Amino acid sequence: MIQLEGVAKRYQAGGQVVEALAEYTGTVEDGEFVVVTGRSGAGKSTFLSLIGGLIRPDSGRVLIDGQDIWQLSDAERSLMRCRTTGFVFQFASLIPTLTVAENVMLPTAFLPAGEAPPKQRALELLEQVGLAGYGDRMPWQLSGGQQKRVAVARALLNRPRILLADEPTADLDEQTEQELMALFQSLNRDGMTIVMVTHSAELASLGSRHLILSGGRVQSAP
Amino acid sequence: MRTGRAAGALLRLSIFNLMRNPGRSAVAILSVLLAAGITFAGGLITMGVNHAVGVGMARLGADLMVVPRGAVDGTHTALVMGEPIAFYMDGSVVDRVRAIPGVEAASPQVFVETLASAACCTGRLLVVGFDPETDFTVRPWLYEALNRDLGPNEVVAGNHVLMTPSEPLRLYGSEYTVVGRLDPTGMGMDETVFIPLTSVPDMVERSRTLAEKPLEIPPGSVSTVMVRTAGPDKVEEVARAIEETIPGVSVLTAGQVTQGVTRNVSSLMAGLIPISVGVFLVSLILLLVLFSAATMERAREIGILRAMGATARQTVLTLAGEAILLCLIGALLGVAIGVGVYGLFQDLILYSFTLPFLWPSLVQQALFAVLVVLGAGALGALAAAWPAWRLARLEPHYSIHGGNT
Incomplete structure (x- = not known):
């Protein structure tokens, strides 16, 4: 379970204070599929980073399974992130010098040896995202959509319980978008908690809950 | 275990990243190569010169050299570089030196200057006649190596005197057999042939009829008197007493020789050190700029x-690791090239600055090379530390999104 208790985040931008998130308290239950929408610059990515522990809130607490993640040391928080959370970013986030399979396998480097999944899992995930046989290719040999699917496979490698996706369908063609959403729904049915940020109102209907972020305030969609 | 596996993966990323930016990597390597090469060559010269002076002065075995007034500089050059030289004073100086309190042993030597191309097989050769009866600089080695005195027409050669063992040494029309070769000292005695003093008059006599240019050595004269004092604390006192008691002579102490060499090393280093410091600073600034750019890029x-x-x-380590790796490669190449360049220009450097040189032991060279390479690694770490630390302190959200929310 993800809990945000009075979480607030402000930025300094152009000499002005911008409120990315005004004291928000809310919970994402295990197995939920929450879709967060909002206009550009509304603070959607910040909201996701706060949940994932990629940015420290100015005030309030972020708890994962009851543990305040900012009470942990950097090493503990990093390990927790590695074990429990998978990230999908809106841009191509593959390491250009590694092959597709190496990119997918990369998160295992940060797990204790006994917990690291075998390479076979990476190949299975590539198959699951429709990229069987692409393991030896380099990222630049793939299309934008294919790279995004590799990033999804990488996010799933360590069997995280939480998937945080930031505009995962950005720049994807319609068919790839549908395939990706079908995969997310399938993962959610299997019990994975998903928080997805998107600007697409159409995709919002795919989640079990829809939050709207506007002016730093989070509201539940009707 | 987690740390080790992560380090391996991050190191691989660093290596791949270096290969992805060959131009930037080459510039970084080149700058470190220059700094490391100059540092290593400079250090090698200093070590080699000090080693040569240490070995050479120990081999010389004398605390003082008494020479005719005005011959100190020439003696220094002959001693350090083996430049042939000839000067003479009356042989009675030897007994007068011996009579001075604090003198434990005194032995005369006669310098016979050879023509540049008259020796058997080398262009530069200093022939030194020594007195087997009183000598304490050549004889100890002779007894260690030969277990006997030199016979008639037998000589001992310095390590750099080139000749084949079966070939007789021809000097001023006389033939000599080389029965021993001294260990290298890096100093003038490497270019010297030692003959018994009693052979010198014969050589002079025969040169009158057999040599193109006869030797002009006044009968009964000597070039220098080697002096061993009763103790290190007596050296200055004895030197002063000799100069005060015996007119027309000067005294060269072992300390003066060492100081002279140190002065020459200093004049060489006076040119080399600013270059080294300049290259080091330029390298550091260049690496800072390069690694800052590389860090921001990543x-x-x-x-x-x-x-x-x-x-x-781990992120600091991966960024610093990349910088350290580049610097280690640059330093290894720099050390190798430094040795090569020094090997090529060794003679030019040493003769220009009147310096003796004896290669330090391989262990010393290896240790110094390791030190330079490690120093370069530290330079890399230093240059990458600040941008890496800044990035590591940045929360991942900002690294990923920049200033965007």
């Missing part, structure tokens, strides 16, 4: 790694 990648579970410490 900010998003680092942010993504952190999102996957890399710690801040």
Whole structure:
């Protein structure tokens, strides 16, 4: 379970204070599929980073399974992130010098040896995202959509319980978008908690809950 | 275990990243190569000169050299570089030196200057006649190596006197047999042939009829008197007493020879050190700029790694590791090229600055090379530390998204 208790985040931008998130308290239950929408610059990515522990809130607490993640040391928080959370970013986030399979396998480097999944899992995930046989290719040999699917496979490698996706369908063609959403729904049915940020109102209907972020305030969609 | 596996993966990323930017890597390597090469060559010269002076002065075995007034500089040059030289004073000086309190032993030597191309097989040769009866500089070695005195027409050669063992040494029309070769000292005695003093008059006599240019050595004269004092604390006192008691002579102490060499090393280093410091500073600034740019370029990648579970410490290590790796490669190449360049220009450097040189032991050279390479690694770490630390302190969200929310 993800809990945000009075979480607030402000930025300094152009000499002005911008409120990315005004004291928000809310919970994402295990197995939920929450879709967060909002206009550009509304603070959607910040909201996701706060949940994932990629940015420290100015005030309030972020708890994962009851543990305040900012009470942990950097090493503990990093390990927790590695074990429990998978990230999908809106841009191509593959390491250009590694092959597709190496990119997918990369998160295992940060797990204790006994917990690291075998390479076979990476190949299975590539198959699951429709990229069987692409393991030896380099990222630049793939299309934008294919790279995004590799990033999804990488996010799933360590069997995280939480998937945080930031505009995962950005720049994807319609068919790839549908395939990706079908995969997310399938993962959610299997019990994975998903928080997805998107600007697409159409995709919002795919989640079990829809939050709207506007002016730093989070509201539940009707 | 987690740390080790992560370090391996991050190191691989660093290596791949270096290969992805060959131009930037080459510039970094080149700058470190220059700094390391100059540092290593400079250090090697200093070590080699000090080693040569240490070995040479120990081999010389004398605390003082008494020479005719005005011959100190020439003696210094002959002693250090083996430049042939000839000067003479009356042989009675030897007994007068012996009579001075504090003198434990005194032995005369006669310098016979050879023509540049008259020796058997080398262009530069100093022939030194020594007195086997009183000598304490050549004889100890002779007894260690030969277990006997030199016979008639037998000589001992310095290590750099080139000739084949079966070939007789022809000097001023006389033939000599080389029965021993001294260990290298890096100093003038490497270019010297030692003959018994009693052979010198014969050589002079025969040169009158057999040599193109006869030797002009006044009968009964000597070039120098080697002096051993009763103790190190007596050296200055005895030197002063000799100069005060015996007119027309000067005294050269072992300390003066060492000081002279040190002065020459200093004048060489006076040119080399500013260059080294300049190259070092330029390298440091260049590396700072390069690694700052490289770090900023990889900010998003680092942010993504952190999102996957890399710690801040690991990201610092991966960025510093990249810099250290580049600097180690540059330093290894620099050391290798430094040795090569020094090997090529060794004679030019040493003769220009009147310096003796004896290669330090391989262990010393290896240790110094390791020191230079490690120093370069530290330079890399220093140059990368600040940008890496800044990036590591940045929360992953900002690394990934820049200033965007």
